[in-house]
Amino acid sequence: MIEVKNLSKRFGNIEAVSKVSFEVQSGEVLGFLGPNGAGKTTTMRILTCFLPATEGSATVAGYDVFSEPLEVRRRIGYLPEGVPLYSELRVSEYLNFVAEVKGVPRRQRQGSVAKVLEECGLAHMTQRTVGKLSKGYRQRVGIAQALVNDPEVLILDEPTIGLDPQQIVEIRELIKNMAGRRTVILSSHILPEVNQICQRVTIINRGKIVAVDTPENLHARLQKGRALYLQVDGPLPQVQQALRGVPGVLDVAPQEMPRGDGAQPTVHAFQVTSSREVDVRRELARTVHDRQWGLLEMRPLSMSLEEIFIQLVTEEQGVA
Ligand SMILES: Nc1ncnc2c1ncn2[C@@H]1O[C@H](COP(=O)(O)OP(=O)(O)OP(=O)(O)O)[C@@H](O)[C@H]1O
Ligand SMILES: [Mg+2]
Numbered sequence: 001m002i003e004v005k006n007l008s009k010r011f012g013n014i015e016a017v018s019k020v021s022f023e024v025q026s027g028e029v030l031g032f033l034g035p036n037g038a039g040k041t042t043t044m045r046i047l048t049c050f051l052p053a054t055e056g057s058a059t060v061a062g063y064d065v066f067s068e069p070l071e072v073r074r075r076i077g078y079l080p081e082g083v084p085l086y087s088e089l090r091v092s093e094y095l096n097f098v099a100e101v102k103g104v105p106r107r108q109r110q111g112s113v114a115k116v117l118e119e120c121g122l123a124h125m126t127q128r129t130v131g132k133l134s135k136g137y138r139q140r141v142g143i144a145q146a147l148v149n150d151p152e153v154l155i156l157d158e159p160t161i162g163l164d165p166q167q168i169v170e171i172r173e174l175i176k177n178m179a180g181r182r183t184v185i186l187s188s189h190i191l192p193e194v195n196q197i198c199q200r201v202t203i204i205n206r207g208k209i210v211a212v213d214t215p216e217n218l219h220a221r222l223q224k225g226r227a228l229y230l231q232v233d234g235p236l237p238q239v240q241q242a243l244r245g246v247p248g249v250l251d252v253a254p255q256e257m258p259r260g261d262g263a264q265p266t267v268h269a270f271q272v273t274s275s276r277e278v279d280v281r282r283e284l285a286r287t288v289h290d291r292q293w294g295l296l297e298m299r300p301l302s303m304s305l306e307e308i309f310i311q312l313v314t315e316e317q318g319v320a
Pocket of ligand 1: 011014015016035036037038039040041042043081
């Protein structure tokens with residue numbers, strides 16, 4: 001549905017996007033993950049025909065973004081960064097207006113607007129003034145305007161930014177439910193977010209793609225070993241040694257104990273790294289139990305987005 005080949009965009013000396021290539025299948029939800037200034041918005045603006053590329057090619061539904069922008073725009077719904085809304089209009093007036101601008105035939109307009117109002121959970125907000133809505137509802141109106149001409153492709157630039165946790169859950173659910181029916185690209189800074197919503201993730205850093213994979217594979221690839229956090233009530237060197245002896249354990253590193261009212265001098269914290277092939281949790285628990293120490297806590301430690309970036313970017317530089 002979307003094909004991007006060797007796309008580059010320069011702003012003066014800055015190469016905002018550098019030889020980026022990727023494909024999105026029909027009905028797929030693709031995540032664009034990257035830190036500030038990575039080139040996410042720039043790539044999306046090129047795909048939506050708001051910005052010409054310096055080099056490379058991009059097609060949407062078989063139409064060229066550069067030579068057939070009208071055909072492309074007809075098929076795309078776009079939620080830009082910081083969505084500009086006509087704040088003095090009522091929600092239904094605004095969506096009617098957008099439908100008209102996007103060329104939805106007059107006869108179909110009312111039906112199209114009603115459908116997106118329903119889909120975006122805005123049916124009870126039709127008479128509210130756009131400018132007076134809460135941020136979350138304004139974001140919903142932004143998504144509704146992107147959907148109003150029933151586009152095959154949706155491009156959403158940070159759809160959950162600035163929303164409260166409840167609204168984030170709702171917007172994520174809304175996007176997730178589009179999988180299969182629409183092709184979606186969404187950008188985000190948040191790894192768990194793309195993990196939840198997307199079938200595939202493209203990690204972009206300084207204009208370059210550093211990884212494209214499913215969230216599961218990405219995690220597996222990045223997390224060479226599993227890491228666990230343990231708190232054990234027992235003598236430090238003996239506990240460390242015993243845990244090291246569990247098959248599959250690669251390393252046991254003592255950690256600083258969190259200070260607090262309940263801090264006990266005999267309780268120690270550890271980070272246990274194990275190979276990915278073995279689940280060592282049962283054997284760790286048994287080891288502690290058999291020696292009559294106390295297992296007070298055991299939980300997986302997962303990599304933060306920052307750690308993943310550091311790892312990917314260093315790998316990338318190592319190759320270059
Ligand atoms: N119109 C412009 N003129 C000059 N430089 C620009 C322009 N638009 C973007 N840039 C630069 O291109 C680079 C990529 O910016 P872009 O907005 O695509 O990043 P982003 O991944 O969307 O970041 P964020 O997460 O902060 O939204 C940045 O260095 C930015 O300063
Ligand atoms: Mg951006």
